[in-house]
Structure formats: structure tokens, C-alpha cells
Amino acid sequence: MIRSRMFSAGLLPILLLWFVWSMGLAGATAPTDSQGTKRALLIGINKYKAVPKLQGSLNDIETMRHVLVTRWGFPEGNIAILTDEQATRANMLAALEQLAQRAGPQDTVYIHYSGHGSQVEDLSGDEPDDHLDETLISQDGRSGDVRDITDDELDAIFSTMRAKSAFIVLDSCHSGTATRSLDIRTRSIPPDTRLELYKATEAAKPRTRAIVPVVASRYVLMTGAASHQEALDGPVEGRYHGFFTYSLSKSLSQAGPGASPREILIGVERELKRIQTHFGRASMPEPQLEAPPDLLEKSLFSPSATIPQGGSTAHPARLPWLEVRPTDGGLVTLIHGQLLGAGPGSTWAVYPPGEMNFSPGRAVAIVTVSQIMGKDSVAKPHQTHIPIQSGSRAVALLPSPPGVKVPLRILDMPTEQRKQIEEVLNRNLHNIELVGADKPARFLVDTQAKNLRLLAADGLHILATFPLDNDRWGAGLAATVSRSANASELLTLDNPSSQIKIHARVLNATSRRPTVANRGIAVVAADTQPAQYRIRRSGDPRTQRNSLQLEIRATADSYLTIVDVDSEGGMNLLFPNQYQQGNFYPDGRILANKTVKIPDSLQAGNKAGFYWDYSPPKGTDTIRVFSSTDLHTAQLFRQHIQSFQGTTRPQGNQTATRSVSAVLKTLREELTTRGIITVADTTSHVPDQAAADLPSPNTEVPFAAPPATESALIQNTSGGDVVPISSANAPDWTATTVTVSISE
Numbered sequence: 001m002i003r004s005r006m007f008s009a010g011l012l013p014i015l016l017l018w019f020v021w022s023m024g025l026a027g028a029t030a031p032t033d034s035q036g037t038k039r040a041l042l043i044g045i046n047k048y049k050a051v052p053k054l055q056g057s058l059n060d061i062e063t064m065r066h067v068l069v070t071r072w073g074f075p076e077g078n079i080a081i082l083t084d085e086q087a088t089r090a091n092m093l094a095a096l097e098q099l100a101q102r103a104g105p106q107d108t109v110y111i112h113y114s115g116h117g118s119q120v121e122d123l124s125g126d127e128p129d130d131h132l133d134e135t136l137i138s139q140d141g142r143s144g145d146v147r148d149i150t151d152d153e154l155d156a157i158f159s160t161m162r163a164k165s166a167f168i169v170l171d172s173c174h175s176g177t178a179t180r181s182l183d184i185r186t187r188s189i190p191p192d193t194r195l196e197l198y199k200a201t202e203a204a205k206p207r208t209r210a211i212v213p214v215v216a217s218r219y220v221l222m223t224g225a226a227s228h229q230e231a232l233d234g235p236v237e238g239r240y241h242g243f244f245t246y247s248l249s250k251s252l253s254q255a256g257p258g259a260s261p262r263e264i265l266i267g268v269e270r271e272l273k274r275i276q277t278h279f280g281r282a283s284m285p286e287p288q289l290e291a292p293p294d295l296l297e298k299s300l301f302s303p304s305a306t307i308p309q310g311g312s313t314a315h316p317a318r319l320p321w322l323e324v325r326p327t328d329g330g331l332v333t334l335i336h337g338q339l340l341g342a343g344p345g346s347t348w349a350v351y352p353p354g355e356m357n358f359s360p361g362r363a364v365a366i367v368t369v370s371q372i373m374g375k376d377s378v379a380k381p382h383q384t385h386i387p388i389q390s391g392s393r394a395v396a397l398l399p400s401p402p403g404v405k406v407p408l409r410i411l412d413m414p415t416e417q418r419k420q421i422e423e424v425l426n427r428n429l430h431n432i433e434l435v436g437a438d439k440p441a442r443f444l445v446d447t448q449a450k451n452l453r454l455l456a457a458d459g460l461h462i463l464a465t466f467p468l469d470n471d472r473w474g475a476g477l478a479a480t481v482s483r484s485a486n487a488s489e490l491l492t493l494d495n496p497s498s499q500i501k502i503h504a505r506v507l508n509a510t511s512r513r514p515t516v517a518n519r520g521i522a523v524v525a526a527d528t529q530p531a532q533y534r535i536r537r538s539g540d541p542r543t544q545r546n547s548l549q550l551e552i553r554a555t556a557d558s559y560l561t562i563v564d565v566d567s568e569g570g571m572n573l574l575f576p577n578q579y580q581q582g583n584f585y586p587d588g589r590i591l592a593n594k595t596v597k598i599p600d601s602l603q604a605g606n607k608a609g610f611y612w613d614y615s616p617p618k619g620t621d622t623i624r625v626f627s628s629t630d631l632h633t634a635q636l637f638r639q640h641i642q643s644f645q646g647t648t649r650p651q652g653n654q655t656a657t658r659s660v661s662a663v664l665k666t667l668r669e670e671l672t673t674r675g676i677i678t679v680a681d682t683t684s685h686v687p688d689q690a691a692a693d694l695p696s697p698n699t700e701v702p703f704a705a706p707p708a709t710e711s712a713l714i715q716n717t718s719g720g721d722v723v724p725i726s727s728a729n730a731p732d733w734t735a736t737t738v739t740v741s742i743s744e
Contacts, residue, residue, distance in 0.1 A: 036104065036106030036107045036108060036164055037075075037078065037104065037106075037107045037108075038068075038072070038073065038074040038075065038078060038107070038108045038109075038110075039074075039078045039079075039099060039102070039103060039107060039108070039109050039110070039163075040065075040068055040074050040078065040079040040080070040109070040110040040111070040112070041079075041080045041081075041082075041095055041096065041099050041109075041110075041111045041112070042061045042064060042065055042079065042080070042081045042082070042111075042112045043061070043081075043082045043083075043087050043092060043095075043111075043112065043113045043114070043115070044057035044058045044060055044061035044081075044082075044083050044084075044087070044112075044113075044114045044115065045057050045083070045084055045087050045114070045115035045116070045137075045138075045139050046058050046083075046084060046115075047084045047085070047139070048115075048116065048137065048139055048141070049139055049140045049141075049142075049143045050140070050141065050142040050143040051116055051137060051141065051142050052116075054114075054115065054116065054233050055233055055234075055240035056114070056233045056234070056239070056240035056241040056242050056245075056246075057114035057115050057171075057233070057242065058083055058084070058114075059239050059240055059241050060112070060114035060171060060241055060242050060245040060246070060249075061081060061083065061112065061114060062336075062339055063241070063245070063246070063249050063339050063340070064112050064169075064245065064248075064249055065079055065081065066320060066336065066339040066340065067249050067252055067253055067320045068110060070317055070320040070321050071252065071253055071316060071317055071318075071319060071320040072252070072301055072316045073316035073317075074110070080095060080099070082095060084139055085139055086139075087115075087138060087139045088138050088139055088140045088146075089138035089140060089141060089146050089147070089149060091138075092136075092138050092149060093149065093153070093157070096111070096154070096157050097157055099111070099161075100157050100158065100160050100161040101160070103161055103162060103163035103166070104162060104163070105162045105163070105164060106164050107162075107163045107164060107165075108163065108164060108165045108166075108167075108301060109161065109163040109165065109166035109167070109168075110166075110167045110168075110169075111166065111167070111168040111169065112168075112169040112170075112171070112245075113136060113169065113170045113171065113172065114171045114172070114242050114245055115136065115137060115171075115172055116136075116137040116141075116172055116173070117134065117135060117136055117137065117170070117172025117173050117231075118134075118135050118137055118148055118191055118192060119132040119133065119134055119135060119191040119192075120132065120133050120135055120148060120150065120191055120192040120195070121133070121191070121195055132191065133150045133151050133152060134150070134151045135148030135149060135150050135151070135192065136148065136149040136154075136170065136172060137149075137172075142192065145194075145197055147192070147194075147197045148192050165300075165301070167300065167301075169245070169248065171231060171242045171244050171245045171248075172231060173231035221289070221290040221291065222261065222264075222265060222268075222287055222288065222289045222290070223287060223288045223290070231243075231244055231285065232244075232285075232458065234279075234440075234457065234458075235440040236275060237341035237343055237399065237400065238338070238341075238343045238372075238400070239338055239341075243272065243275055243284075244268070244272075244285075244287070246271065246275070247267075247268045247269075247270075247271035247272050247275070248264075248268055250267065250271045250496075251264050251266075251267025251268045251270070251271060252264065252267075253319065253320045253340075253496065254267060254319070254496055254498075255267060255300075257299075257301070257316065257318075258299045259299065259300055259301075260296060260297045260298055260299060260300060261289055261291060261295070261296055261298075261300055262289065262296050262297060262524065264300055265287055265289045265524065265526050266503075266526070268287050268526065269287065269526040269527060269528055270736060270737070272284045272285070272287075272526075272528050273528060273737055273739060274491050274737065276528070276739070277484065277487045277488060277491055277622055277737070277739070278402065278442065278484070278488045278491070279442055279443075279456055279457045279458075279484075280442065280443060280456055280457075280463055280480070280481075280483075280484040281456045281457075281458075281461055281463075284528040285528065286525050286526055286527070286528050286529065287525075287526040287528070288523060288524070288525050288526070289523070289524040289525075289526070290522070290523050290524075291522060292522065293522040296522060296524065301316075316356075317355075317356045317357075317358070318356065318357050318358050319358050319395045319396075319496070319497055320340055320395070321351075321355075321358070321393040321394060321395050322334040322335060322336065322337055322339075322340060322342065322348070322377075322393070322394045322395075323335040323336075323391060323392075323393065323394075324350055324367075324388060324389075324390070324391070324392040324393065324394050325390050325391075326387075326388055326389075326390055327378065330380070330381065330384050331370070331378055331379065331380055331381075332350075332367055332378075332379050332380075332381060332388055333373075333376050333377070333378055333379075334348065334367075334369070334376060334377040334378075334379055334394055335376055336375050336376060337369065337372075337375070337376055337377025337379075338372065338375050338376075338377065339375070340396060341396070341399060341400070342369050342377035342379075342394075342396075343369060343372065343377070343399075343400035344369050344370060344371060344372065344400060345368065345369065345400040345401045346368070346369045346377075346396065346397075346398060346399055346400040347366060347367070347368045347369075347396075347397040347398040347668065347672050348366070348367050348368075348369070348379065348394040348395065348396060348397055349363035349365075349366055349394065349395055349397050349497065350363055350364055350365040350366070350367060350381075350388055350392050350393070350394045351363055351364060351392060351393050351394070351395070352364060352389065352392060352393075353389055353390075353391040353392055353393065354393075355393050358393075358395045358497055359499075359730065360497065360498070360499065360730040360731065360732045361730025361731070362730070364386065364388070364392070365381050365382070365383055365386050365388055366381070366382045366383070366397065366672050367379035367380060367381045367382065367394065368380055368382065368672070369400070379394075382672065395496070395497050396496040396497060397495070397496075397497065397672060398492070398493065398494065398495075398668055398671070398672065399492045399494055399496075400492065401489065401492050401664070401665070401668075402485070402488040402489060402492060404431060405431055405432060405433035406429075406431055406432045406433065406442055406443070406481055406484070406485050407432075407433050407435045407439060407440060407441045407442050407443075408425070408432045408433065408434055408435065408441055408442065408443045408444070408445060408481070409434070409435050409436065409437075409441035409443075409444050409445070410422065410434065410444075410445045410446075411444055411445065411446040411459075412446075413446065413447055417447065421445065421447075421452065422434060424471050424473070424474040425445075425474065425477070427471075427474060428474030428475060428477065428478045429474075429477070429478045429481060431481075431482075431485060432481065440457075441457055442457055442484070443455065443456070443457065443463070443481060443484075444456070444457065444459050445477075447468065450467060450468050450469065451465050451466060451467055451468060452465070452466045452467075452468050452473055452477075453465050453466075454466075454477055454480055454481075463480055464476065464477065464480050479567070479568045479569055480619075482568070482569030483565060483566070483567055483568060483569040483619070483620070483622075485569070486565050486569045486571055487565040487622040489664050490563065490565065490571075490622075490624055490664070491622075491624070491737065492664075493664065493667070493668065493671075493735070494735065495732075495733055495734050495735070498732055498733060498734035499556075499732055500554060500555050500556040500558065500627060500629065500732055500733075500734050501554070501555045501734065502552065502553070502554045502555070502558075502625060502627040502734050502735065502736050503552070503553050503554075503736065504550055504551070504552045504553075504623075504625045504736050504738055505527075505550070505551050505738065506531040506548065506549065506550060506551075506738055506740065507544055507549045507550070507551055507597070508531055508532075508533070508544035508545055508549070530620060530739040530740055530741040531738065531739070531740050531741070532545075532740075532741055532743070533545060533546060533548070533614050533740055533741065533742045533743070534546050534614070534742070534743055534744065535614050535615055535616055535618065535742060535743070535744055536613045536614055536615065542602050542603075542611060542613065543602065544602065546613060546614055547602050547611050547612060547613045547614070548612035548613075548614065548623075548740070549597060549598070549599060549602060549612070550562070550597070550598050550623075550625070550738070551595060551596070551597055552590070552595070552596050552597075552598065552625060553593065553594065553595045553596070554590060554592065554593075554627040554734075555592060555593060556592050556627075556629055556732070557589070557590070557591055557592050557629065558589070558590060558592075558627040558628055558629050558733075559587055559588045559589050559590075559627070559628050559629075559630070559631050559633075559634035560575060560576075560585070560588040560589075560590055560598075560625065560626065560627055560634075561573070561575070561576075561588060561625075561626040561628070561634050561637045561638055561641075562574040562575040562598070562623065562624070562625050562626070563623070563624045563626070563637070563641050564621055564622070564623050564624075565621065565622045565624075566619070566621050567617055567618065567619020567620055567621060567742065568617060568619070571641060571644060572641075573638060573641045573642055574612060574623070575588060575598060576588045576638070577610060579609050579610035580608055580609045580610055581607060581608065581609035583607075584600070584607050584608045584609060585598070587631055587634070588634060589631075599611060599612070614742050617742075618742045618743050618744055619741075619742060620739065620740070620741050620742070621739070621740040621741075621742065622737060622739055622740075623737065623738045623739070623740060624735055624736075624737050625735060625736050625737070625738070626733060626734075626735045627733060627734055627735065628731065628732070628733035629731055629732045629733065630731040632731065633671070633731050633733050634733075636667060636670055636671065637667070640663050640664070640666070640667040643663055644663050
């Protein structure tokens with residue numbers, strides 16, 4: 001704990017994001033519409049004819065369609081969709097070719113594929129690295145003589161596209177791995193060995209290589225992981241998704257209008273870390289961004305782009321939204337709420353019909369989802385006397401809480417052994433639910449030789465191993481599950497509608513700077529791996545390998561709150577703390593766009609007045625950094641974290657996570673009754689006296705009541721229980737997370 005790659009080069013393992021820039025091929029016609037048109041083609045396949053089925057591809061397509069329409073202004077009539085039996089090889093190629101032909105030189109194009117991917121031996125000699133072509137599997141792929149769709153075929157189609165920009169997403173896997181889980185599956189199948197089918201086509205192709213250099217210089221490529229990593233399909237927010245597409249949808253939902261490919265990559269990385277914590281995984285696949293260096297910072301979708309709608313011009317909304325319809329009993333229905341994760345317990349801000357900006361504090365009502373009906377979500381307004389118009393728009397405030405019980409599945413083993421393990425689990429963990437194959441699980445348990453193993457939900461990653469020669473393993477397993485449960489609780493305190501951004505990184509991590517590859521392509525890898533630390537023993541020099549130092553920057557003047565969930569599930573407030581100097585960012589306040597270091601130095605006499613040294617036990621820590629524009633919101637976080645600081649570790653034979661759920665439920669209620677959204681991330685480690693030269697961390701830090709000037713921002717204008725925030729000074733907050741792995 002703390003104490004105070006290119007496509008033609010064969011680098012297409014899991015997911016491709018191609019962004020084709022305005023460099024039309026020779027012979028392109030002059031633009032006919034200065035604004036251009038937005039077009040999309042979405043392909044999703046769950047039910048394959050000859051290969052294993054998937055579960056999340058159709059949900060991927062539905063969610064991405066909703067994000068494109070409500071957030072980025074794509075006209076519904078310009079979005080073509082192919083699913084399951086429609087997505088044959090012939091239909092996929094025809095739809096791609098038709099879109100390429102129709103796209104004009106000023107158009108914006110988005111193409112998305114969710115399904116299986118694979119590889120086949122390269123017959124044209126354009127894959128010098130691994131000698132394999134990457135492929136997509138159509139719905140009828142691998143049946144009869146149906147070939148995969150190769151990257152060479154896609155290259156040929158995309159090289160003819162005249163669009164100003166084309167953003168192409170292929171969420172598939174080419175590494176050929178598999179999982180043991182019923183819930184989480186890889187999107188890959190073994191390479192196609194039917195080379196005679198491909199040789200006949202290759203012999204008939206014209207012998208020209210002009211396509212490769214032209215296309216390679218025109219797009220940004222983002223891969224979902226390295227070639228040896230897996231693209232995963234599993235349950236997120238109550239629905240199955242490709243983990244990468246889910247993360248991409250969140251990143252595109254929250255990105256600013258001028259977001260660059262690099263910014264989108266950072267957003268994907270952030271969401272993958274959230275999934276990683278939820279499932280207790282030690283790491284996640286690493287997305288990679290490849291592009292000519294000058295394109296990495298350019299806008300993905302032009303912020304000035306407009307779309308024609310019924311003869312008028314409409315600008316994209318700031319956030320994706322759901323249509324709201326009043327129903328009987330004072331309830332409201334969020335139409336197709338599941339597309340944006342409107343599950344039970346999630347909270348939404350309701351704005352008038354036609355709203356596009358969704359400014360914090362300007363909502364007309366706050367509602368919380370109570371049940372799911374098909375794809376719709378039924379919600380109860382917090383203020384029952386305020387009428388909500390049909391056609392109002394709702395945006396997410398707080399995601400659904402993870403649930404009181406953590407689902408865990410015991411894999412196949414002898415009946416008598418299963419009974420013994422169930423008894424120990426029930427005796428040590430009050431917050432688990434043993435589930436069968438009919439329900440998703442966050443953890444799996446099996447036995448190997450004389451050991452019990454706790455596995456991540458994919459069944460491949462071993463989280464912990466315990467000897468079965470006695471029942472003491474129950475406490476160790478309880479600590480591991482407790483850490484994941486507590487971290488997940490805090491990660492659901494998120495603010496998707498925030499107008500501010502915050503970036504945080506640990507200073508011991510190697511910076512992933514662009515490197516120039518073949519043909520002038522820069523490669524940037526997302527950092528989804530945890531930072532590596534070692535325990536600081538007495539007498540060891542303090543370094544960036546055993547003492548935490550964070551670098552933080554926010555886009556608005558704000559108050560920082562840093563929280564940590566340690567490897568035993570303990571929760572600690574790291575900053576502000578009782579050791580800091582009075583002039584070191586008082587109340588945690590930092591200035592907009594100014595990078596700060598906390599603590600400022602690891603040397604003696606640092607201005608901070610404290611260090612964050614690591615002490616036993618080893619394991620994984622989740623650090624959450626909150627940034628709020630008002631002190632009152634920051635104090636809410638700090639007071640609630642302190643209320644269960646030190647009480648969330650396993651006590652006796654039971655984990656103590658129930659208090660976390662209860663306290664955070666109260667915090668959620670306080671945040672939403674203020675008419676604002678709040679995001680919580682757990683990242684605190686409090687110094688341990690044995691390993692750091694600091695006082696005990698258990699002293700409670702008092703916080704003063706909110707200043708009158710800030711309390712005055714909350715005005716009751718209706719005479720009831722509604723507390724709208726002054727629009728000129730509405731509080732706002734956001735959060736980000738870093739993960740740390742501690743070893744001996």
C-alpha cells in the first residue's frame with residue numbers, strides 16, 4: 001500500500017480505426033457541397049454460419065449508431081446497417097464499394113465492423129513482417145468455398161474513396177487466442193488454411209502496387225491491441241459488447257468537437273482501465289495509433305461540420321442523448337435507454353426538447369432508472385411536481401452502481417470439493433453471489449493440483465493462487481475480491497457530461513512518444529498497463545520506483561481530491577492530507593491548464609511536506625483523481641471517503657464492503673439533488689509509518705463547511721425540493737484513474 005501497423009505491414013491484430021484525410025486521388029471531382037454529407041456503414045455479426053457465435057457485435061452497432069446520430073449529427077437516413085445473415089461476403093463487399101463510390105470529396109464517412117477476424121498466408125508479398133494477411137470473417141465465411149475478406153481487398157476499395165474523411169473501425173481479433181469463459185470471448189478464429197481459394201484470386205489480380213503507398217499516407221490507424229493480445233467480447237453495463245467498441249463509444253461520446261485521434265485514443269484507454277478494474281484484470285490490451293505525424297493532433301470530425309435536416313442546418317450535440325417520454329404513475333421512459341447504459345440505479349439529467357449544449361446545472365429534472373423494459377429504461381423523477389415534456393432529452397449523470405453482490409462462478413470440479421469451497425467462500429465473503437452458466441461472472445474459481453485459483457472473467461488470467469491444505473485461503477481471496485468491488489463502486493461515480501478534462505500519470509512510467517516507422521508513419525501506444533512499483537524497505541533510498549509521484553493537469557481552475565483503493569480493498573484519502581504544507585495547493589486548488597506534481601519532489605525538503613511511499617502488501621492499487629470546479633463538491637468527496645477510510649479492509653472472516661455501498665449511495669444522492677453530476681475515482685494510499693518517515697495516517701482531517709459564497713450558488717427557485725444551480729457558476733467535476741502494481 002502507499003504510505004502519505006500500418007495496415008499493409010500486418011499490424012492489424014484487433015481493431016482498426018482508419019481516418020482517411022482530405023487528399024483525394026487524382027481525378028477526383030470538384031466538391032458540389034461545401035458542407036459535405038455524413039455517411040456511415042455499420043456491420044455487426046453475432047450468428048455465424050460456420051464459426052463460433054459472438055454476443056456483443058449487434059449491441060456494438062446499435063450503440064455506435066446512436067452515438068453517431070445524437071452526438072455527431074449523422075442523419076439516420078445516411079446510416080446503412082448489415083447484421084447477421086445480411087452480412088455475407090458478397091453483401092459486405094458490395095456495401096463497401098457502394099459507399100466508396102457515393103462519397104463525395106467533402107463528405108465524412110464512418111465504417112464500423114464488429115465480428116470475428118483472422119489471418120491467411122500472404123500470397124502477394126506485401127506483408128514482410130509476419131507474412132500474413134489480416135482478414136474479416138463474413139457471416140457465411142469459412143463455409144463451402146467462401147473466403148475471408150483480406151486486407152488487400154479492403155485496401156483496393158478504400159483507395160478509390162474520394163471522401164474528405166473516412167473513419168473506419170474494425171473491432172475484430174487476429175491473434176487466434178481463446179478464453180475459458182462463457183461470458184467473455186475473443187473475436188478470433190484460427191488462420192484460414194484453404195490457400196487454393198486465395199491463390200486463384202491472387203493469380204487473376206492486376207500486377208500493380210500503386211494502392212499501398214497512396215492509401216498508407218492518407219489515414220490514421222488505431223489498433224485495439226498488439227498482435228499477441230486478444231480483442232474481448234463480454235458483459236458491460238448489463239449488455240454484451242466488444243470491450244474496445246464500448247470504450248470507443250464512450251470516448252467519442254465525451255470527446256470535444258475538435259477532438260484529435262490522440263485524444264480519442266486517450267479516452268479509449270481510460271475506459272479500458274475502468275473495465276480492467278471491474279473484472280479484476282491485471283492489465284488490458286494496448287491500443288496503438290498509427291498515422292503521419294502531422295495528423296495525430298488534427299480534428300477527427302471537423303468541429304464546423306453541419307448536416308442538412310429537413311431543409312435546415314443542425315449542429316452536432318455536445319453529448320449523446322436519449323429521448324424522454326412521460327408514462328403512467330409519474331414515471332418517464334428513456335427510449336432505447338440500454339444503448340447508452342441506462343441501467344437500474346443510473347441517474348440522468350433531463351433537458352428541454354431540442355437542447356444541444358447540456359450545460360451543467362441547467363437540467364429541468366433529475367431521474368433515476370428503476371427498471372428495464374426491452375431496450376427502454378423506466379425512470380423515476382426526483383422532483384415529482386415538475387412536468388416533463390414528451391421529447392425532452394436526457395444525458396447521463398451517474399452510471400449504474402455495480403450491485404451489492406459480486407458474481408463468482410466455480411468451474412468444473414468434483415462435487416465434494418465444490419461443497420467445501422462453497423462453504424469457505426460463504427463464510428469469508430458476504431458480498432459474493434455464486435452464479436451458474438446462465439449469469440455473467442466477474443471472477444472464476446478452479447483448482448489445479450493442490451491449489452485454488454482465482455481467475456479473471458475470461459478464465460485465462462490468474463489473479464491469485466492459494467494452497468488448499470487449510471481454509472486460510474478464504475481470507476486472501478476475500479481481500480482480492482474486496483479490492484475489485486470497492487474500486488468498482490468508486491469508478492461508477494463518473495460524470496460523463498462534464499465540460500472539463502483532467503489528465504494524470506505516474507512519473508515513473510516511461511513516456512510513450514511517437515516513433516517514426518516505415519514510410520514516415522508515427523506509432524503511439526496507449527498505456528493500459530499498470531505502473532510498476534516496489535515496496536520501500538527501511539533504509540532504502542526514496543526513488544520513483546518505490547514512492548508515488550503524480551503529474552496532473554486539468555482544463556479548468558479546480559480542486560483536486562485523490563483517493564486510493566489498495567491491494568487489500570482499503571480506501572484512503574491521499575490528497576489533501578494532514579501532512580501537506582499550508583502553501584502547497586491549499587484546499588487542493590490548482591489553476592487551469594497548469595501541470596502540477598504531487599508531491600513536487602522526492603528529495604528531502606520538498607514543498608509538499610509529505611511523500612507517498614509504498615509498503616506491504618504487494619498487489620494492485622487503483623488511484624482515482626477527482627477535479628471539481630467548486631470546493632463544496634470536493635468536500636463532499638473527501639468527507640464521504642473519510643467516513644469509511646480504514647474500515648473497508650477484511651474484518652475477521654468477512655469482507656467489509658457493505659459500508660462502501662451504503663456511503664456511496666448517500667454520496668450519489670447528495671450529488672444528484674444538487675442538480676449536478678459527480679465523478680469519483682479511487683486513488684489514495686496513505687503513508688505507512690514503518691516504511692515512510694511520516695506520522696500515522698489514521699488521524700481524521702477536518703474540513704470546514706462550504707463557504708457562504710459557494711452555498712449561495714444553490715438556489716431554490718420553485719418553493720419545493722428542486723435545487724437548480726446558477727447557470728453562470730454551475731459546479732462541474734470530472735475524474736481519471738491510474739493503476740499501480742506493487743511487488744516486493
